[in-house]
Amino acid sequence: MSEQLGETLDRLRAVDTAERIGRGKKASDERIAEEFAASGAAFVACGGNTSALETTYYTAMRTLLDCIVPNREGKPILQEGGVYHGCWLESTGTINVELLSRFLPSVAQATFEQFADLQRTDGLIPYKITADGAVFKQIQLVTPPARSVWTHAELHGGDERFLRKMYQALSRYDDWLATYRNTRGTGCVEAFCAFDTGHDLSPRFWHTPDTPYGNDPARCDPQSPLLPFLAPDLTASVYCSRKYLARMARSLGDDAAAAAWEAKAEQSSRCLIEHCFDETDGFFYDVDRHGRFVRIQSDVLLRVLASEVGDDAFFASSLRRYVLNTRKFFAKYPFASIAMDDPRFDPHSTYNSWAGPSNFLTLLRAPRAFELHGRHVELTWATQSIVSAVSRMTRFGQTLSPWTGEEGFTEAYSPAAICALDYVERLSGVLPTPEGELWFTALLPNAADHGAVLAESVGYRRDVDGSRFEFVHGASGGEIYRDGALLYRVPAGVRVVTDRAGELRSIVGMGVAPAEGSFEHGGTTYPIRVEGNETLRFDRDARAFASEGGPGVVPPGWE
Secondary structure (H helix, E strand, O other): OOHHHHHHHHHHHHOOHHHHHOOOOOOOHHHHHHHHHHOOOEEEEEOOOOOHHHHHHHHHHHHHHHHEEEOOOOOEEEOOEOOEOOEEOOOHHHHHHHHHOOOOHHHHHHHHHHHHHOOOOOOOOOOEEEOOEEEOOOOOOOOOHHHHHHHHHHHOOOOHHHHHHHHHHHHHHHHHHHHHOOOOOOOOOEEOOHHHOOOOOOHHHOOOOOOOHHHOOOOOOOOOOOOOEEOHHHHHHHHHHHHHHHHHHHHOOOHHHHHHHHHHHHHHHHHHHHHHEEOOOOEEOEEOOOOOEEOOOEOHHHHHHHOOOOOHHHHHHHHHHHHOEOOOOOOOOOOOOEOOOOOOOOOOOOOOOOOOOEEHHHHHHHHHHHHHOOOHHHHHHHHHHHHHHHOOOOOOOOEEOOOOOOEOOOOOEHHHHHHHHHHHHHHHOEEEOOOOEEEEEOOOOOOOOOOOOOOOEEEEEEEEOOEEEEEEEEOOEEEEEEOOEEEEEEEOOEEEEEEOOOOEEEEEEOOOOOEEEEEEEOOEEEEEEEOEOOEEEEEOOOOEEEEOOOOOOOOOEOO
16 A cells, blocks of 8 residues: 555544534434444545545535424425425435435434325325425426435335335325326326426526415416427436336335336336427427427436436437537536526526526436436546546535536535535445445546645545445555455555445446456455446456446547
8 A cells, every 4th residue: 555545544543423524503413424424424535735625525514404404293304405394205305315315314214204194185196395394386396206215215124114104105196197197198297387397597587476376386377378388308207207116016025016116117118208399409498388399408418318218329429419408408517407508598507597507406317317327427527527626615505507516596505515525436436235235436526727736645434234445546556455455456546346245246348448457355466447437347256357348438529
């Protein structure tokens, strides 16, 4: 071990996470800080010309204490934060806690369950829960709720009581959507207003109301010249939830129900493509009441992709044409919420806007789409830019300037704080997955802003199933420890994938250039060379690596 990595490991082992978080303002904060510490999560950044990223990491944890408030039953519930007083289904109740579950599982589960507890008798789930109770004014649906629930359950070993409760609630919710949000009989889910999708101030909804007719989520304004829209993001969310409801049903022993959900999911997929997909553009659009595409290219595409729509070839095409196109969504600090070549694009981030600025909710949703299709390298280009911006954050705002990375509207916004934790862990740390894997990623945060060096070496720690994993790495590689004993020596630029016990499964190339070097394991040194997005599978019996290939790397585009 180099002297620098030795110092990094010493610093990592000295971290008291609860102490770094500090004292909270509420009596319940101490227990939340202890749960953060129980995850083992700790991060150190050494040797850079700024300590900002390490400071931001623990400040994010501290900010989340302020965003977690006990409900009337004393259970800790995640709040949106900032000017948003409550818990929103589109974000706090889905993607936020889907990711926070890796750090605070009790908060995630309590937040999920409150939506089932407050469900209406007709099946509608509240779009928002505040201190005054449940609110049902609109649907505000984006991330598939069933996917978030399943991810949490799988990550923590499967709680049958919890899974059955949420399965029943989400099944009834699906019935409500099918009954009241398919007025045109297309099989697509309809948007009756802007707030149904959380797309505040988006040109997508110009000249339409913010809320449903009479603030009734089952009614669309009959005098609207445009509504209802066939909404691709709402339809994709239901498609994905139906896939995961099938998994839940099968897990609960109901194979017939699982088959029925799979058939419903397939129907949603067909309706989405038939009505909302433009083959020439390769893009998903709303369809207005006159059958016309609403030709505004927005982050709806990323929402649909994050709902697991499309095969590998379609995702690669979407990367080339849109997601990694610097005329479209791949801003310096991605991802813009409206295509940048649209004259309606507005980059200003000082107010709640989905008309241009990069929003942290998009950043939380995006990794699922990239990783599902093996596009790990391409995701790091966004991750690196955002980690650089995060290192400069002091308020944890809702938006970022797509030009400068400066944080924008509001403060103490929980998606921003969760993004800081998630992106550091995804880029340079130890990440547990719901598939029973641990990801050790040997990438350093790079100097994206004015040559600032965020770290010359980093250390990350995680406690998993009673074992402590420590990972320290720098520019030339790193070392992975389990319960204090050296487990692996790894070259830089790779992701080492193990099971939850730390047993080796594979190595993934994480850079544009091939990663080359020595991988040491069990007293044997293996020379490896792995291309970007390539997977080398480890055969335990043969004690050798074999390539499973990879999709290659899609570069950013300019046209």
